[in-house]
Amino acid sequence: MHYRVQKCLTLLTRSYSKSQSLIKMSLNEAKKIAAFKAVDQWVKPNTAIGVGSGSTVVFAVERLSQRVKNEGLHVVCIPTSFQARQLIVENGLELGDLDRNPHLDCAIDGADEVDANMVLIKGGGGCMLQEKIVASCAENLIIIADYTKNSKKLGEQYKKGIPIEVTPMAYVPIKKRIENTFGGSLNLRMAVSKAGPCITDNSNFVLDWQFDEKKDYDWDSVNKELLQIPGVVETGLFVNMAKKVYFGMKDGSVKEQK
Template identity: 60%
Template sequence: MGSSAEIVGFGRSVRKLHLSKLLNSTKMSGIEEGKKCAAFAAVDELVKDNQVIGIGSGSTIAYAVQRIATRVKSENMKVICIPTSFQARQLILQSGLTLSDLERHSELDLAIDGADEVDAQLNLIKGGGGCLTQEKIVASCARDFVIIADERKDTVQLGQRWEKGVPIEVIPMAYTPVMKKIQQMFGGQIELRMAKQKAGPLVTDNGNFIIDWKFSADKVWDWTATSTQLKMIPGVVETGLFVGFARKVFFGTADSQVTTRLAPTATLVK
């Protein structure tokens, strides 16, 4: 028991050190500067006292949590944070923010998350980190859902910049038939995502597998219909297509500028 506790403690200290280096570096890359200024702009504009806030996953979210924590302390604000992943939960706890869950707070004022790609209509590909199901659940519970990203994620059509495809969470026993059905229905390339630091496939927080569907970027897709058809395949838990979810996106640039874009009202499903 003693050595196990030591290993857990060591892991936590390494994680905190990594986040500290990321958030406090004075020699920030252009990409990181873009992430930071987008996150800060969104938090400063939208976060208010007594809110329940959904906290997304990914590297950009670390800056949003940092800014929320700073404002909570300096402005004596009270906010409650709902995580979308183990990583988000750790960020909330390490930043001294109030942690809760959807059982106690099923209606959120705001959810902030990153994205792998954002098109002109604010359709999103998310789930590069494997947390797409929780991210979509939390987004669906929020009155307002916004995206923060660096300018690399901005595109006219999905697939023009993001080349890793649409993540799809699947029940483990179904991954082979699901892959075959997607191939038959939509074409493209489908791969089971493998873990980087263990033998075998990546396993989500929900105990499922992730397959990545690399679709043709040359085709004009109806993403609403495609998302619905994918979810109707038995064995599919959720897809990384977020269609009609985001109201606004904040894009940060390497020179600390922020541009925003609103979704066309007609495309919002919430």
């Protein structure tokens, strides 16, 4: 009897592990189909493009590299982070910068969440300042994501809050001011495998704002007010910036939102 119970438990464990693996593969496949479709539709020959940060962008760079090799496509890639720069270099793509390419045809980037009004939360990887600079130089900001990033309202699926990049000396007064003005709470993002806070590519701190999900915020107004606070470098709120979003869905289709 004991043997049969043990055998059943072993089979259940294997089945659970397999299902978790399939879920992970499903998310990666969703990211991939969204990324491939966006690159195929928006990247044109002889242009400069912004290359974003995050796990979904890995697939965009993969597709871009394929097109360069297969079609002889010539594009200059402007990175939004150290990670993006490494992806560009490792895939043999042409690396550029905003000094020589101040105007971009498009920027392809990921997002942590997208609401029904095309407001984005970005910065889960701590790269929102450079991401927003590159996006602002692009004729079209194209967002690629899997279905878990698709929400009607911000905070519906992404629970880590809105990232705010701040100068280190001011993080405490900024934290208190935002909490007093808008509610919610802010936490200093701590580093992984390193003692102390997370440091951005620009040598700043990140505060993650857990806003009050019960409130209806005017995100455009909130973003402008946040940027007026001395010491706030940039926010992870991208308002009125995205041209189109591609969501890779569970069923293998790609949902387009604009």
